[in-house]
Amino acid sequence: MSIETPARQAPAAVLATPILEVKDLVVRYGRGRKAAAAPAAVDRVSFTIQPGETVGLVGESGSGKSTIGKAILGLQKVSAGSISYQGKDTTHAGAGQRRALGSELRAVFQDPNSSLNPRQTVGASLAEPLRIRGVAAPEARGRAEAMLERVGLPREAVDRYPSQFSGGQRQRIAVARALICEPSLVVCDEAVSALDLSTQAQVLNLLADLRDERGLSYLFIAHDISVVQFLAQRVVVLYRGQVMESGPAAAVTEDPKHPFTQALVAASPVPRPAEQAERRTLRESMGVRTASSVSATPGGCPFRQRCPLATEMCATERPALRVVGGSDVACHYA
Ligand SMILES: Nc1ncnc2c1ncn2[C@@H]1O[C@H](COP(=O)(O)OP(=O)(O)O)[C@@H](O)[C@H]1O
Ligand code: SF4
Ligand SMILES: [Mg+2]
Incomplete structure (x- = not known):
């Protein structure tokens, strides 16, 4: 990802009621004894999003990012913990409450086909x-045209089909569909991950502009920390369903405290070849093992089998989050 100037406007109003509060969230897939014994896909995750704030959720594939997004959107059952939207508990919201939330809380996914019907x-x-929501057809059409124009497409796009657009344009349409009801929170799950670098940058800039002009909040989910860094004011780093580090974007991405965050930052691509080579050397010298070389084992620090600093204590005691240099870090030795 070759974006160099992070757009981190809209500092959060820290004292306001959070738009979203996720507290000790646990999600387990499956049923019965087997599910209860398996590691939770999301394991006691907590974070808040303030009005106008973007929180980035980053981690490797399978770390539980999408599961958190789906739980917030009501698409995945919550096993324990709570989710509140603007101070109201929505953890087990029924159909009526979800319908009411439907225009407030929207999503943009990696695959635009998941929100755009190819036959429509x-x-x-x-x-x-x-x-x-009861808007009459002519008004809905007018608002669709205006929204398309806002995301950089011609008004005539209303009469065309998704297949007539490029990947980047389809993602702009998905953004338009998410924003047309004027939501206050948008969950973007790998929303730019399938796009080439220059298209990624354009869509990220569009998301930043829309956020700033509409006071939107985003939960911005991606596996690439440099993509997250571009939009987020705060970053939450996930590993095997648990928060490893969270804090202000600059602290987490420029001065990571947790060995896993350090490995993520070292692994994220940079545009300058000399710096890329430096990072490769750093990555190799850190001695962090690859994800495929270890299997899941319960207890202790979830990162211990890959961590070059692991000791016996790491195998028996799960490190709690504690404040280290302005961030919350779950490591005995950070
Ligand atoms: N529908 C499902 N049924 C069972 N396990 C699932 C399901 N969806 C995801 N998982 C598991 O939950 C974990 C987290 O997945 P996910 O939230 O998709 O991670 P990410 O979005 O970070 O790649 C993974 O181990 C994955 O295999
Ligand atoms: S707690 Fe131990 S294993 Fe986990 S990240 Fe820290 S040093 Fe590594
Ligand atoms: Mg995912």
Whole structure:
């Protein structure tokens, strides 16, 4: 990812009621004894998002990022802990409460086909969430045209089909569909991950502009920490369903305290070849093992089998999050 100037406007109003509060969230997949014995996909995760704030959620594939996103959107059952939206508990929200939340809380996924029906015109897809909320057809069409224009597409796009657009344009349409109901929180799950670098940068800039002009909050999920760094004011680093480090974006990405965050930063691509080579040397000297070389084992620090600093204590005691230099870090030795 070759974006160099992080856009971190809109500092959070720290004293306001959070838009979102996730507290000790646990999600287990499956049922019965087997599920209870398996490690939780999300294991006691807590964070808040303030109005106008972007929180980045980063971690390797399988670390539980999408599961957290789905739990917030009501698409995945919560096993324990709570989720509140603007101070109201939505952990086990029923259909009625979810419908009411539907225009407040929207999502953009990696695959635009998950929100755009390939057999529907773009206009019909965009108008759908408005029509559900009782907006008349001509007004919905007008708002769809205006929204398309705002995301950088021609108004005539309403009459075309998703397949007539490039990947980047389809992702702009997905953003338009997410924003047409004027939500206050948008969950972006790997929203730019399938795009090439220059298209990624354009869509990230669009998301930053829309956030700043509308006071939106984002939960911005990605596996690449440099993508997250571009938009987020705060970053939460996940490993095997647990928070390893969280704090202000600059502290977490420029001065990571946890060995796993250090490995993530060292592994993220940079545009300058000399710096890339330096990072490769650093990465190798850190002695962090690859994800495929270890299997999951319960107890202790979840990162211990890959960690070059691991001791006996790391195998028996799960490190609690504690404040280290302005961030919360879960490591006995940070
Ligand atoms: N529908 C499912 N059924 C069972 N296990 C699942 C399901 N979805 C995800 N998982 C498991 O939960 C863990 C977290 O997955 P996910 O949230 O998709 O991670 P990420 O988005 O970080 O790649 C993984 O171990 C994955 O295999
Ligand atoms: S607690 Fe131990 S194993 Fe875990 S990250 Fe820290 S040093 Fe490494
Ligand atoms: Mg995912």
